[in-house]
Amino acid sequence: xxxxxxxxxxxxxxxxxxxxxxxxxxxxxxxxxxxxxxxxxxxxxxxxxxxxxxxxxxxxxxxxxxxxxxxxxxxxxxxxxxxxxxxxxxxxxxxxxxxxxxxxxxxxxxxxxxxxxxxxxxxxxxxxxxxxxxxxxxxxxxxxxxxxxxxxxxxxxxxxxxxxxxxxxxxxxxxxxxxxxxxxxxxxxxxxxxxxxxxxxxxxxxxxxxxxxxxxxxxxxxxxxxxxxxxxxxxxxxxxxxxxxxxxxxxxxxxx
Numbered sequence: 043x044x045x046x047x048x049x050x051x052x053x054x055x056x057x058x059x060x061x062x063x064x065x066x067x068x069x070x071x072x073x074x075x076x077x078x079x080x081x082x083x084x085x086x087x088x089x090x091x092x093x094x095x096x097x098x099x100x101x102x103x104x105x106x107x108x109x110x111x112x113x114x115x116x117x118x119x120x121x122x123x124x125x126x127x128x129x130x131x132x133x134x135x136x137x138x139x140x141x142x143x144x145x146x147x148x149x150x151x152x153x154x155x156x157x158x159x160x161x162x163x164x165x166x167x168x169x170x171x172x173x174x175x176x177x178x179x180x181x182x183x184x185x186x187x188x189x190x191x192x193x194x195x196x197x198x199x200x201x202x203x204x205x206x207x208x209x210x211x212x213x214x215x216x217x218x219x220x221x222x223x224x225x226x227x228x229x230x231x232x233x234x235x236x237x238x239x240x241x242x243x244x245x246x247x248x249x250x251x252x253x254x255x256x257x258x259x260x261x262x263x264x265x266x267x268x269x270x271x272x273x274x275x276x277x278x279x280x281x282x283x284x285x286x287x288x289x290x291x292x293x294x295x296x297x298x
Contacts, residue, residue, distance in 0.1 A: 043071045044176050045153075047091055048168060049079040056165065059105070059173040067179040067267060075145040078220070082110040084135050088199055089217055091128070093269040099138035099201070100125030103176045105168070106135050114162035117196060120179070120189050127185070129176050131167075134199025150189025164183045204228045211278060211295045213272070215242075218288055222280025226293050228272040233295060240264050241294040242274060243287055 044063060045143075050056050060072050075094055079087045088106040095104055109116075109131040114131035123143035130136050132151070140147050149175040152175065162170045175188060204227050213228035224242075240247040244260075250264050250272075257263030258277045262284050267273040272295065274281045282288060 043072060043102045044180055045073045045075045045095075045102060045104045045291055046077070046099060046107075047075040047079065047087060047104065048077050049083065049087070050077045050107070050168070051081075052077075055168060058166075058169050059107075062131060062169055062173040062232070063177045066174060067181055070177065073197075078110050082108065084108050084110075084133055085201070086217060088135050088201065090139050091135070092142065092227075093113060093128055095128075095139070096124075098126070102126055103180045104128045104130075104178045105172045106130035107168040107172055108135060109133065109167060110169050118152035118167070119173075119195055120150040120152060120175070120219075121147060121195070122149075122185060127176075127179050129179070131174050132196045133193070133196045135261050137195050137197065137199040138201055140195055144194070148185070148191065150185055150191055150193060152188060153190045154188045202227055204232060206232060209297050211297070213293050213295070215287065215289050215291045215293060217276075218282050222276070222282040223267075224274040224281045224285070224287070224291070225269075225273070226266060226272045228293065228295060230266045230270045230272070233297065236298040237264075238296040238298040240272075240274070241296070242285055242291060245285055247274065 044230050046056055056077050063070050063072055063153050082224045111133055119130055119132045119136055119139055121128040121136050128136055202214055204211055211228055211232050213226045215228045217225040237250045247262050249258050254277050263275055265273050276284050
């Protein structure tokens with residue numbers, strides 16, 4: 043199985059990448075993880091990949107093309123961890139995955155260009171580099187054949203970490219999903235006991251519910267999402283619009 047994560051939106055580019063993969067590996071199963079990553083938003087892609095990759099079976103190869111440096115001297119990485127393999131530009135996108143699984147993760151700079159199925163363009167490495175390399179990996183080509191081992195990705199992307207204080211956890215909004223839900227970096231494990239209130243800007247959200255429908259008609263609510271992160275929502279509405287805030291907004295959670 044091969045997944046695709048890109049910022050290509052409604053273009054033909056994902057289909058062209060699939061065409062290259064199927065040309066080399068007709069039996070492949072290609073899954074679109076998402077093509078709606080905000081343009082060049084490496085951090086958004088990193089969070090998405092970190093949350094979603096583990097739902098796929100061992101042996102999956104993940105192609106991640108959010109690559110504003112395409113055509114430059116930036117490196118291409120291959121990362122192997124927990125039975126999954128990732129192919130992405132060395133621009134920070136894979137740093138959180140590497141950090142989660144280090145020291146057991148292995149990482150390589152792509153070096154073996156005979157794996158490419160066509161001459162490289164300088165604007166579409168997703169088709170000309172990432173797709174064929176992922177197909178060769180899925181076909182069983184050893185990673186040492188394709189790349190040079192390195193200790194870690196060259197470009198760091200340290201995601202903001204919540205701070206635990208006396209009776210309070212302070213984090214921030216790190217993603218806004220397509221429904222307008224505000225995803226924070228506060229993990230459920232950091233919220234022992236009963237939550238008293240959640241403060242976002244000038245808004246106070248009282249307590250935590252277990253499902254969206256529990257908060258129907260009551261404005262902004264809070265829930266633990268499917269990735270185990272605190273999320274602010276409006277039932278059948280948009281928390282982003284209701285609060286007028288976005289990525290980077292401070293979130294304070296008070297524990298009783």
